[in-house]
Amino acid sequence: MHIHRLEKLWLGFGIASLIIFLAIIGTAAISEGIVPPSNRQTIDPAKVAVTPPFDHPGLRPVPGSTNEYTAYVIARYPSFDPHEIDVPAGAKVTFYVTSTDVVHGFFITSTDVNLMVVPGWVSAATHVFRTPGHYLLLCNEYCGVEHHFMYGAVEVR
Numbered sequence: 565m566h567i568h569r570l571e572k573l574w575l576g577f578g579i580a581s582l583i584i585f586l587a588i589i590g591t592a593a594i595s596e597g598i599v600p601p602s603n604r605q606t607i608d609p610a611k612v613a614v615t616p617p618f619d620h621p622g623l624r625p626v627p628g629s630t631n632e633y634t635a636y637v638i639a640r641y642p643s644f645d646p647h648e649i650d651v652p653a654g655a656k657v658t659f660y661v662t663s664t665d666v667v668h669g670f671f672i673t674s675t676d677v678n679l680m681v682v683p684g685w686v687s688a689a690t691h692v693f694r695t696p697g698h699y700l701l702l703c704n705e706y707c708g709v710e711h712h713f714m715y716g717a718v719e720v721r
């Protein structure tokens with residue numbers, strides 16, 4: 565098969581560009597210590613159930629504050645533990661979420677809380693729930709055949 569000289573040159577340029585870009589991304593990711601988005605700390609995914617504070621998942625008040633809470637949530641295919649989180653109206657809640665198995669999503673509708681939950685990492689996001697109501701909590705990363713059953717709720721009262 566005959567390939568024109570200019571075509572060979574162009575193919576070579578394309579392949580060389582690809583190698584250079586991959587090398588830049590790889591070097592940057594390693595040297596800058598880039599981790600999955602919104603991940604704050606590491607955790608052993610096999611020991612989540614016995615690692616405080618994930619051994620008692622749920623909402624708890626921040627000591628010394630009037631309307632500030634932390635919520636610890638475990639994503640475990642195909643559900644969230646706890647399934648429902650009751651939050652007082654006006655509360656500022658910081659969610660800490662981890663997975664015991666595969667990559668999940670943690671998206672609370674009508675808010676900007678949208679986390680990728682990676683086993684071995686704890687993802688975090690904070691939101692102030694000013695408006696009372698029923699906020700759906702969804703897994704928005706495909707995690708298996710029962711992915712569409714993986715949901716929960718944040719009830720703001």
Ligand code: CUA
Nearest residue numbers: 668703707711
């Ligand atoms: Cu968990 Cu989809």
